[in-house]
Amino acid sequence: MKAELAVLLLIVASFPLASAQSVFVQTSKATYNYGDYLSVTISVSSVTGKNAILHIIDSEGIKSSGIPVQITKQNTTITTPVPFNSELFREGKYQIQVEYNGIMTSAPFLLVDIGNIVMPFGSNVIVPQWLDGAISDSMFFKFLVEKETVKLPAGQKLEEKTEIPDWYKINGKWWSERKISDSEFVRGLQYLVNQKII
Structure with missing residues (x-):
C-alpha cells in the first residue's frame, strides 16, 4: 500500500498544477x-x-x-x-x-492641458483627403479656422478661395505619418498666414 501511494504521489508531482x-x-x-x-x-x-x-x-x-x-x-x-x-x-x-x-x-x-497646439478631431481623415485633392485648400483651411486651430489676423476675413502652397503638402504628409507634431504643422500654416502667403 505504501509503495502504491508513493508511486501515485510521484505521478501527481510530475504534472505541473494549472496556474491561475x-x-x-x-x-x-x-x-x-x-x-x-x-x-x-x-x-x-x-x-x-x-x-x-x-x-x-x-x-x-x-x-x-x-x-x-x-x-x-x-x-x-x-x-x-x-x-x-x-x-x-x-x-x-x-x-x-x-x-x-x-x-x-x-x-x-x-x-x-499644458497649452499644446492640437489638431481638431477628425483631422486624421481631413488631412489625407486634402493631400489627395478630395477636398480643396479652401475647405481644409476653413476647417482649421472654424476650429480655431489657425487664427486669422485681426480684421481679416476668411476668403472664398484660399490657396495653400503645394510644397506645404509635404508637411501634411509628415504630419499624417507622425513625423512632425500637431504644433509643428499648425505653426507652419500660421506662419504662412501671418506672412500673407495664405
Whole structure:
C-alpha cells in the first residue's frame, strides 16, 4: 500500500498544477497632455485565443464602449489612432479597464492641458483627403479656422478661395505619418498666414 501511494504521489508531482491566469494593464505614461497618443500594454500569463475588452473610464465613472483587443502574445501594446483632444476628453483622472478571460484589471492615468497646439478631431481623415485633392485648400483651411486651430489676423476675413502652397503638402504628409507634431504643422500654416502667403 505504501509503495502504491508513493508511486501515485510521484505521478501527481510530475504534472505541473494549472496556474491561475493573471492579467495586468499599464499605460506608457502616468500623465498625458492634449496631443499625446494613449498607449496601453496588456500583459497576460497565458494566451487563450480570446480578445481582451478595453474601456476608458472618466472621473465621473462614464465608461466608453468596449474596444476589443486581439491578444496573440503575452504582451500586447496598442496605441490610439488619434491623440487626446479637448473636444472629446476633459482634463482629469481616468482609468483604463481591461477584461480578459474573466479577469478584470485597471490602471489610472491623468489628462492635463499644458497649452499644446492640437489638431481638431477628425483631422486624421481631413488631412489625407486634402493631400489627395478630395477636398480643396479652401475647405481644409476653413476647417482649421472654424476650429480655431489657425487664427486669422485681426480684421481679416476668411476668403472664398484660399490657396495653400503645394510644397506645404509635404508637411501634411509628415504630419499624417507622425513625423512632425500637431504644433509643428499648425505653426507652419500660421506662419504662412501671418506672412500673407495664405
